[in-house]
Amino acid sequence: MTDATFWAAADRHLIRYGATFSPRIITSARGSYVYDEQGRAILDFTSGQMSAVLGHGHPDIVRTVTESVRTLDHLYSGMLSRPVVETATALAATLPEPLDKVLLLSTGAESNEAALKLAKLYTGNFEVVSFDRSWHGMTSGASGATYSSGRRGYGPAIPGNLSLPTPNAYRSPFRHPDGGHDWRAELDYGFAMVDAQSVGSLAACIVEPILSSGGIIDPPLGYLAALRDKCAERGMLLILDEAQTGLGRTGTMYAFQRDGVTPDIITLSKTLGAGLPVAAVVTSSEIEERCHANGYLFFTTHVSDPLPAAVAGTVLRVIERDGLVARAEQLGRRLRSGLLDLQSRFDVIGDVRGRGLMQGIELVTDRASKEPADKLGQAVTESCLTHGLHMNIVQLPGMGGIFRIAPPLTVTEDELDSGLAILGTALAENAG
Numbered sequence: 001m002t003d004a005t006f007w008a009a010a011d012r013h014l015i016r017y018g019a020t021f022s023p024r025i026i027t028s029a030r031g032s033y034v035y036d037e038q039g040r041a042i043l044d045f046t047s048g049q050m051s052a053v054l055g056h057g058h059p060d061i062v063r064t065v066t067e068s069v070r071t072l073d074h075l076y077s078g079m080l081s082r083p084v085v086e087t088a089t090a091l092a093a094t095l096p097e098p099l100d101k102v103l104l105l106s107t108g109a110e111s112n113e114a115a116l117k118l119a120k121l122y123t124g125n126f127e128v129v130s131f132d133r134s135w136h137g138m139t140s141g142a143s144g145a146t147y148s149s150g151r152r153g154y155g156p157a158i159p160g161n162l163s164l165p166t167p168n169a170y171r172s173p174f175r176h177p178d179g180g181h182d183w184r185a186e187l188d189y190g191f192a193m194v195d196a197q198s199v200g201s202l203a204a205c206i207v208e209p210i211l212s213s214g215g216i217i218d219p220p221l222g223y224l225a226a227l228r229d230k231c232a233e234r235g236m237l238l239i240l241d242e243a244q245t246g247l248g249r250t251g252t253m254y255a256f257q258r259d260g261v262t263p264d265i266i267t268l269s270k271t272l273g274a275g276l277p278v279a280a281v282v283t284s285s286e287i288e289e290r291c292h293a294n295g296y297l298f299f300t301t302h303v304s305d306p307l308p309a310a311v312a313g314t315v316l317r318v319i320e321r322d323g324l325v326a327r328a329e330q331l332g333r334r335l336r337s338g339l340l341d342l343q344s345r346f347d348v349i350g351d352v353r354g355r356g357l358m359q360g361i362e363l364v365t366d367r368a369s370k371e372p373a374d375k376l377g378q379a380v381t382e383s384c385l386t387h388g389l390h391m392n393i394v395q396l397p398g399m400g401g402i403f404r405i406a407p408p409l410t411v412t413e414d415e416l417d418s419g420l421a422i423l424g425t426a427l428a429e430n431a432g
């Protein structure tokens with residue numbers, strides 16, 4: 001199939017499901033790079049879909065998948081295997097008490113659906129609160145709690161979904177007299193609105209510790225603890241969606257650890273499978289026992305499958321063995337230094353934010369007005385690809401183009417520096 005035939009067939013047969021496809025045909029991937037049909041190396045600064053924390057084709061993952069396909073890959077959902085129990089045990093050991101009950105699934109949306117059902121069954125309520133820049137998935141319950149995009153044209157979302165202002169320190173209108181971000185006033189205002197809209201059936205608040213699709217928004221230290229208090233006052237469960245932040249990405253094993261806050265439920269996906277479809281819900285024995293007594297049902301085709309469970313177990317072992325959490329914190333400092341250097345050179349970079357190997361820059365036309373630079377973001381993205389760097393830009397109403405930077409935890413210092421250099425070149429070509 002020639003390139004022209006390939007793209008014609010793609011145009012004819014594929015349902016388009018989001019942004020336009022990258023104009024390269026990818027044939028292989030290794031480490032921090034993907035390769036197109038011409039053999040050109042493209043440095044992957046998004047870890048695939050923010051997932052491949054061990055890079056591409058990691059030998060431990062290859063061995064695990066090969067052995068699992070050969071011996072035990074899929075079972076009836078009511079059967080158990082050693083990889084499932086061993087991985088659940090290992091995963092629980094990485095989390096604080098009382099998080100000790102694990103459900104292994106396939107995708108982030110699926111894990112959020114399962115978590116929301118647990119919260120609703122446990123509390124007997126149905127209302128769900130989430131950030132107004134959130135992304136929790138495309139299935140019905142997860143989609144109902146997603147506000148960053150994808151809401152128009154599909155009819156009513158699940159009843160009971162309420163939004164909370166995203167604590168965006170760069171753009172929030174809530175300010176102290178000195179201009180600082182007044183996130184406590186913002187949180188109080190948000191819950192006043194929630195209380196006004198609620199019909200008295202608040203079940204859960206689901207948030208990302210760092211919003212990714214929402215624009216790499218890192219809530220200030222203290223926010224999650226205050227949010228937890230707001231939930232406790234109302235009898236709500238706090239669900240943390242760590243699909244992208246979990247397993248070392250932010251320089252701690254879990255992003256919530258920075259804040260000293262333990263959620264009632266945590267959901268994991270992307271990073272847990274290192275690029276393969278694995279997800280998990282982890283909660284307490286007390287919540288699991290009540291939900292089981294009330295008839296909790298989440299019986300899916302691939303729940304507790306041995307192959308993905310084995311992959312997740314391997315990911316956990318490699319992260320611990322190779323010290324990748326500390327490495328992400330160390331490389332995150334190097335990444336931040338490089339981004340701040342770019343900000344000092346290019347006025348179009350209005351803000352640098354994030355933690356560890358999950359950081360972002362927001363492009364603006366003017367730092368004083370913070371006017372979004374939407375077209376510039378796309379141009380810089382295209383220039384980066386031309387020079388061998390894959391970047392992802394988030395463009396949301398009222399915000400500038402925001403680059404999400406999330407290379408694998410295995411990225412080398414040279415690769416990190418190379419990516420920053422290419423980004424600098426692309427900015428120079430398009431922003432002068």
